[in-house]
Amino acid sequence: xxxxxxxxxxxxxxxxxxxxGKRPVFFIEEAPSTKTAICPLCPGNEYMTPPxxxxxxxxxxxxxxxxxxxxxxxxxFPALRIEGDLDKEGIGIFDKMxxxxxxxxxxxxxxxxxxxxxxxxxxxxxxFIAYKExxxxxxxxxxxxxxxxxxxxxxxAGASLDHSHSxxxxxxxxxxxxxxxxxxxxxxxxxxDRCIFCDMINQELDDNERVVYQNELFIALSxxxxxxxxxxxxxxxxxxxxxxxxxQSESYFFLAECMSVLMKKYVRLxxxxxxxxxxxxAPKNESELSHFHWHIEIIPRLxxxxxxxxxxxxxxxxxxxxxxxxxxxxxxx
Amino acid sequence: xxxxxxxxxxxxxxxxxxxxGKRPVFFIEEAPSTKTAICPLCPGNEYMTPPxxxxxxxxxxxxxxxxxxxxxxxxxFPALRIEGDLDKEGIGIFDKMxxxxxxxxxxxxxxxxxxxxxxxxxxxxxxFIAYKExxxxxxxxxxxxxxxxxxxxxxxAGASLDHSHSxxxxxxxxxxxxxxxxxxxxxxxxxxDRCIFCDMINQELDDNERVVYQNELFIALSxxxxxxxxxxxxxxxxxxxxxxxxxQSESYFFLAECMSVLMKKYVRLxxxxxxxxxxxxAPKNESELSHFHWHIEIIPRLxxxxxxxxxxxxxxxxxxxxxxxxxxxxxxx
Numbered sequence: 001x002x003x004x005x006x007x008x009x010x011x012x013x014x015x016x017x018x019x020x021g022k023r024p025v026f027f028i029e030e031a032p033s034t035k036t037a038i039c040p041l042c043p044g045n046e047y048m049t050p051p052x053x054x055x056x057x058x059x060x061x062x063x064x065x066x067x068x069x070x071x072x073x074x075x076x077f078p079a080l081r082i083e084g085d086l087d088k089e090g091i092g093i094f095d096k097m098x099x100x101x102x103x104x105x106x107x108x109x110x111x112x113x114x115x116x117x118x119x120x121x122x123x124x125x126x127x128f129i130a131y132k133e134x135x136x137x138x139x140x141x142x143x144x145x146x147x148x149x150x151x152x153x154x155x156x157a158g159a160s161l162d163h164s165h166s167x168x169x170x171x172x173x174x175x176x177x178x179x180x181x182x183x184x185x186x187x188x189x190x191x192x193d194r195c196i197f198c199d200m201i202n203q204e205l206d207d208n209e210r211v212v213y214q215n216e217l218f219i220a221l222s223x224x225x226x227x228x229x230x231x232x233x234x235x236x237x238x239x240x241x242x243x244x245x246x247x248q249s250e251s252y253f254f255l256a257e258c259m260s261v262l263m264k265k266y267v268r269l270x271x272x273x274x275x276x277x278x279x280x281x282a283p284k285n286e287s288e289l290s291h292f293h294w295h296i297e298i299i300p301r302l303x304x305x306x307x308x309x310x311x312x313x314x315x316x317x318x319x320x321x322x323x324x325x326x327x328x329x330x331x332x333x
Numbered sequence: 334x335x336x337x338x339x340x341x342x343x344x345x346x347x348x349x350x351x352x353x354g355k356r357p358v359f360f361i362e363e364a365p366s367t368k369t370a371i372c373p374l375c376p377g378n379e380y381m382t383p384p385x386x387x388x389x390x391x392x393x394x395x396x397x398x399x400x401x402x403x404x405x406x407x408x409x410f411p412a413l414r415i416e417g418d419l420d421k422e423g424i425g426i427f428d429k430m431x432x433x434x435x436x437x438x439x440x441x442x443x444x445x446x447x448x449x450x451x452x453x454x455x456x457x458x459x460x461f462i463a464y465k466e467x468x469x470x471x472x473x474x475x476x477x478x479x480x481x482x483x484x485x486x487x488x489x490a491g492a493s494l495d496h497s498h499s500x501x502x503x504x505x506x507x508x509x510x511x512x513x514x515x516x517x518x519x520x521x522x523x524x525x526d527r528c529i530f531c532d533m534i535n536q537e538l539d540d541n542e543r544v545v546y547q548n549e550l551f552i553a554l555s556x557x558x559x560x561x562x563x564x565x566x567x568x569x570x571x572x573x574x575x576x577x578x579x580x581q582s583e584s585y586f587f588l589a590e591c592m593s594v595l596m597k598k599y600v601r602l603x604x605x606x607x608x609x610x611x612x613x614x615a616p617k618n619e620s621e622l623s624h625f626h627w628h629i630e631i632i633p634r635l636x637x638x639x640x641x642x643x644x645x646x647x648x649x650x651x652x653x654x655x656x657x658x659x660x661x662x663x664x665x666x
Binding site (some may be wrong): 003005006007008009010011012013014015016017018024079091093094106148155156157158171175176177178180181184185186196197199200203206223224225226227229270271278304312313314315316317318320321327 | 334338339340341342344345346347349350351357376412424425426427483488489490491504508509510511513514517518521529530532533536538555556558559560563602603611637645646647648649650651653654662665
């Protein structure tokens with residue numbers, strides 16, 4: 001059983017995957033090639049994954065066979081286990097709990113080699129609809145407090161399979177970065193009675209120095225204090241604390257359009273870089289927060305993270321976000 | 334002039350190096366080889382660096398010429414500038430200040446290719462003495478609140494030169510990770526009237542499951558909530574909030590001995606991995622804190638950091654620290 005352990009000094013939880021325990025020899029050996037002969041995420045190979053928990057399919061096709069457009073399956077090597085109770089335990093000054101959670105893989109397309117930059121808008125929209133469906137379903141489980149949706153694209157960014165996919169991890173705790181943002185937003189809200197993210201969006205629209213792209217419903221910004229070159233945040237223009245509150249799938253179409261434009265810009269400007277994106281949203285029990293605004297953080301992996309950043313939570317960014325914005329805006333897609 | 338910018342939502346500062354602004358083309362091109370024909374850190378090439386600010390030298394040798402054992406020079410491409418005033422400015426909801434600070438390079442040995450694992454203890458001791466001297470000197474500058482000492486070893490860990498060196502950056506702010514540890518320590522202290530780090534050391538000595546190494550003055554632990562495989566923290570056994578308080582250089586000899594043993598273990602067990610180490614110590618104006626305990630965090634760079642970790646401050650570690658400890662203890666040096 002994996003364990004969740006808490007750093008006794010700061011409020012940081014770590015998953016210790018006791019079952020996947022890596023012996024030193026595995027780190028020394030060359031990483032295995034990601035180009036396996038048979039891709040477990042391709043149509044026809046559905047038997048290679050655990051049974052699907054959600055799929056958007058061609059009418060008439062059967063579960064766990066071909067005919068899907070988007071398919072969600074449990075991770076075959078999960079960081080957390082779905083079965084069990086949330087036993088918490090103190091060991092002197094240390095705290096740990098059972099590594100209970102869900103870990104799923106969202107297979108974004110049946111076409112091996114197709115990236116988000118290549119996909120049509122309907123395909124990208126389906127990815128967001130799949131996220132929403134899975135989050136809504138997993139939040140019925142009382143053990144889960146937060147669901148992290150993220151994508152690792154390219155092996156430098158941590159992807160172990162080529163076939164385009166994203167992941168979600170349902171957690172029994174709220175991760176500290178999200179808590180910090182919620183607390184920061186609350187402090188501002190108490191003072192100003194306004195959402196800090198809404199204020200930031202308004203100021204960015206006025207300044208127009210860091211707005212990379214916008215459509216009717218979404219805005220894409222280079223953050224004022226960007227940690228990484230060409231980092232972009234996507235936010236809904238209208239205040240919303242959770243992305244699953246949309247009852248209409250139309251808004252996911254606008255989100256798909258925005259994501260598509262940004263990914264095409266990355267491909268043209270930065271030569272298809274590895275990247276990560278991460279959703280930040282309100283935790284389950286606080287889905288209607290006035291002081292928090294959901295968003296997606298996109299980080300192209302262009303620079304190596306050095307000791308300075310690890311040790312301090314303090315970043316050095318060699319590309320001013322205003323310059324990054326000019327380059328991104330000038331890139332035609 | 335570089336800028337320090339603050340994220341408006343959470344208390345995170347970022348250095349935006351406006352002068353080193355990297356255009357997209359630089360990220361696309363291959364990184365230049367680190368094997369330059371002439372090493373600017375080697376003896377005889379002192380003219381290639383800015384003039385030294387400290388050196389431990391053979392008696393009779395002249396500054397900025399050969400004959401040094403340890404040499405400290407300003408970074409030729411500093412992330413922050415030493416000249417100027419700390420002007421702070423608000424831009425609507427955003428905050429920034431001039432990127433004032435010092436950025437220095439500690440050249441650890443005259444011998445190109447020698448690593449800490451190869452060095453004799455006197456050489457390693459000199460590195461720590463150089464840190465102490467520079468920190469003590471830079472803290473005389475009223476603009477600086479914190480000095481970060483760190484080492485990037487290997488290009489994967491962010492080193493851009495092969496010749497063994499570490500760095501320090503003097504900052505006009507206290508980085509958030511350090512502040513969080515101080516605040517976490519204070520919360521515990523208010524409750525228990527004891528230092529949480531001291532309690533942790535005592536518990537680890539009792540359990541003896543995660544003690545990698547110890548000598549008379551220092552202990553090396555695999556942290557209970559290790560973020561990374563084979564992560565190690567070195568702490569003084571006796572309570573101290575700042576490593577520069579030692580008046581005797583003898584204690585740096587014990588620190589050197591501990592560091593030497595750990596580095597030799599890394600080389601043998603993990604095949605000389607890239608790594609970072611980072612000092613965490615009390616900020617300048619709080620050098621005698623009862624609730625904070627200085628330490629060094631050492632992180633071998635064995636795993637790729639993926640989107641999950643970036644987005645959440647939440648880590649997945651495939652190697653339980655108890656297993657890492659067994660491997661490290663069994664490795665003879």
